[in-house]
Amino acid sequence: MGWEQIRAGRDALGDYLKVSPLDAVAELVWNSLDAEADEVSIDIEYDGMGTDEVRYVSQVAVTDNGHGMSHERARSAFLSLGDSWKKGLGGRTVNKKRALHGKKGKGRFFVYGIGGFVRWTSVSATPDGNVLVEVVGEEQRMEGFSISEPVQTEEPTGTRVTVQAGEGRATAALVRTDFAHQLAARLAGHLLANDDITVLVNGIQLDPAELIDGEPVDIPLTDLDSAEVAEHEPPVLTIVDWTDEMRAAPTIVLCNEEGMALVELDKPVPNTAAKTTGYLKWRRFTGSDMSLALAHMQFPDVISAATKIYETHVRDRLGEITATIVTKLISEGTYPYDTTDIADPIRRTERDMFDLVAVTARSALNSGSRAQREMSARLLKLALEERSEDLDLILTSALGLTGDEREQLADMLKHSTLGNIVGAGAEVARRVELIIALRGAIYGNDSRRRMREVDQLHPLVKDNVWLFGEDWRLSRSEAGLTSVLRDVVHAEAVLEADLTPVPAVRRSDGRAGRLDLVLQRTAGSPGDQHRLVVELKRPSLVIGDKELTQVKTYARTLSKHPAVGASRWTFWLVGADIGDDIEEDVNQVDRAQGHVVKAKNYDIWVTHWGQLLDNATRRLEFYRDQLKYDITQEAATERVRQRHGELLPPEEPMNPAPRR
Structure with a gap:
């Protein structure tokens, strides 16, 4: 088996090292499906002990029962770049069994996003019986491959790809407990449309249907008046809402007309707790000569229309989830705010913000005893109002929010207008209260003394x-x-x-x-x-x-x-x-x-x-007027006393005893 260089330099291949391990595994699965496999098995071996943060991936193997690669096809596929054997098949697999996922001849390099040593072992059928061929690739020499001579074998057709990873590789996504769910989300469009396909992760079958909340909704983009869709079937946006088991979900995914995921667009909205994916399916995405990563430049009207529909759906779903959670908290008496109309605009906005972020923290607000749920609600209220340095500790230890949930909450607070109002409004209120309390403490006769x-x-x-x-x-x-x-x-x-x-x-x-x-x-x-x-x-x-x-x-x-x-x-x-x-x-x-x-x-x-x-008050006057924030001397002093303990003089009794 001799090493041979492909017709492309190493510089042309460098970007493939940046592919995420999750995308690399997904690409291997698509390659198996393009080879007309009915069953694909992904086996991940780990080293290290304890939590996900300590373990690492040592090996990833993807095995299928497809038609495999002949020696000639292996040389054609591996020793050229951008000249895939799939180009001449008219968009269908060899036996017209299903639509092809790729045809650019680049996906095989994605494996280097997992590890530095890769072996393809493939068995194909010939008139003289099955033959086996091996292809070996190394990251250090990724501009070429070693391809063995074919040998006769009794093994069934199919391909096994083994990738050696090891400690130090950025494979955390494959260690996460929700890796299978993340992969299911990327394959969902195709798996739901083809019930004859089985994909296993460490022996457990991927079933996107079990992770879907409700029924997927197909929305044809028929209202587009654009040259982009002229003389073409309109794109279809399939919206899938996920259950809470899906810790994080892709947002909008471009697919070919049969639902094969091609590329995920940048997140159009902040990461929210309403886990929803929009699969934008269209024939032209398959036929585009441009990089699909730049699809928003070639098809701006299509992408914009789909994004607006997706954002509207996410907002509506978020509102439904919020209403359900808040209604439950109110009905059981654990809601930490007054449910009547609140005159104080800052407090009212804080309540609105609580309702919004309660969606992210719903696992804590829906579990445990009533007393535990009430404590969780009060802790979340405190964390939002004070924005203290202990916020992350509260969210992690007390409420048990996962890293993804904390990230969603941070993203929501960062992008939400409510979050900005609460933060700025609370700061103005604290300053106004401090000024009033200080004036009373310094110039009041009794407190001054x-x-x-x-x-x-x-x-x-x-x-x-x-x-x-x-x-x-x-x-x-x-x-x-x-x-x-x-x-x-x-x-x-x-x-x-x-x-x-x-x-x-x-x-x-x-x-x-x-x-x-x-x-x-x-x-x-x-x-x-x-x-x-x-x-x-x-x-x-x-x-x-x-x-x-x-x-x-x-x-x-x-x-x-x-x-x-x-x-x-x-x-x-x-x-x-x-x-x-x-x-x-x-x-x-x-x-x-x-x-x-x-x-x-x-x-x-x-x-x-x-x-x-006085000068400090004048600087705050505009914001105070906009917020319509007013407070009495007594109330301001009490709030400062609550925040700062004993830093204000204690209150004198109403009728102090006469001195003797």
Whole structure:
């Protein structure tokens, strides 16, 4: 058996290495069906132990009972590219048994998407009896094959393709527990139309009918007024809805007129939990000389019409599934929202979003006891409303969502208008509530007296630096800058990094007392950095010349400090009130109020809490008006208290006992 080079260079074959293992296995099955096989058996061997993430594919073998390959056909098929033996058959198999899937002579190279060593063992019938021929291909020499001389054999006709994979190959799709379902979805159009074909995966027969929810629907595209379909039979879109056993399904698949899948189009809609496939069947897809991957360019009207029908069907089905789930939750009392009309637009949109994503999480919402279903619903509600860092943990551990389901949910949240509204609306609401609560805590006589700076006011501010401008929303704290600040700030200031939830705070001389907070943030990229330093004075302190001088000292020292490099600096000094001795500094004629120093590479701002909160409120006013969001002082304070625990002063009793 000698190695012979095909009439094409390696560069022309490189793209076949990018074929997915699932598509490669499907191509081997189509080749078997083109050889008029009635039975195709796929056997996958695994190595490794434990979960799917640890196991890997060592070998894939595809065996059929077709008519096999003669020695002459093997040489013709394997030693040329784009000159398939199928071209002269008029689109039908050798004995006119069924339609041919391919005719470009390229599918045999797909095997390298599975593994690097491949052996075809094929038996065909001749007038002198059956003969066996072997073809060997190697990824390292994929520009050629070794073809054996034919030998007589008593074995029946058919072909066995064995692909050696091994650890390190990207074959995760073949390890997944739903591999057989994914393959069934790709073969469904043909298997449903030809009940004489049997395809087995590790001994289990593929039966797409068992995975279909309801009956497939055929929709002829007869309303197309386009030259694309002139003088041709109209395309037919067959829509198949899958049961929940189908974890992920192809969206729109182009097929020949007999339902043989040729190529899957890019997903026209975000990955949704309504698992539906549209098989677009048309004679011209078979006859196209262009790559079917570019079919949307050659047949834009056909693809566009089919996509619109598919998207409408998916939306309608999603609505039906959602209504069923929500109705069940409401009827058993586990629905986590008020079912009456909600006046608050943000809460109403959150409820709509919950209804939408409940489809993805329906496995958790439909299983277990009533108490478990109620807990699942409340956890999903919490995850959507807070968008916390624990979201993935909640979805995985608590709700048991699979990787595919989490991906569907993420895709839905990313593309859904509801998701954007919920995210933006909830953020605006949280900011409005914080501003109202801070104003009451700082300027209310009782709460102002009881507000503890270091363990109450300071943590609230450090987590909400957008108060000092939207540019700082995505800023970060730098460990190196914290170290520099420790050498610069005065003794009675505490850095953000040094905040601890201790009830008592000591001055540098050991006496109990209140400290000021200095926090820092950095925005921008290396070489173009903007740094923010904020000193928060306790609400009971009136800011004067002493405090301003301290900040000016910080600014001069930090802006020249060799450890921080070139930067633009913004310094803020914030307190409850501003003293008369710095009124002229705060109100200068050539710049905005509070802009006390405008130097070459730094600015210093002085403001009181009221002005800072007013400015933040004005930035939110448009969004607040659009959302029609209004809330009382009491309600805002309560919501902030719910989110931030003990960071607000406790409520005084309505009738406190008289002091003795």
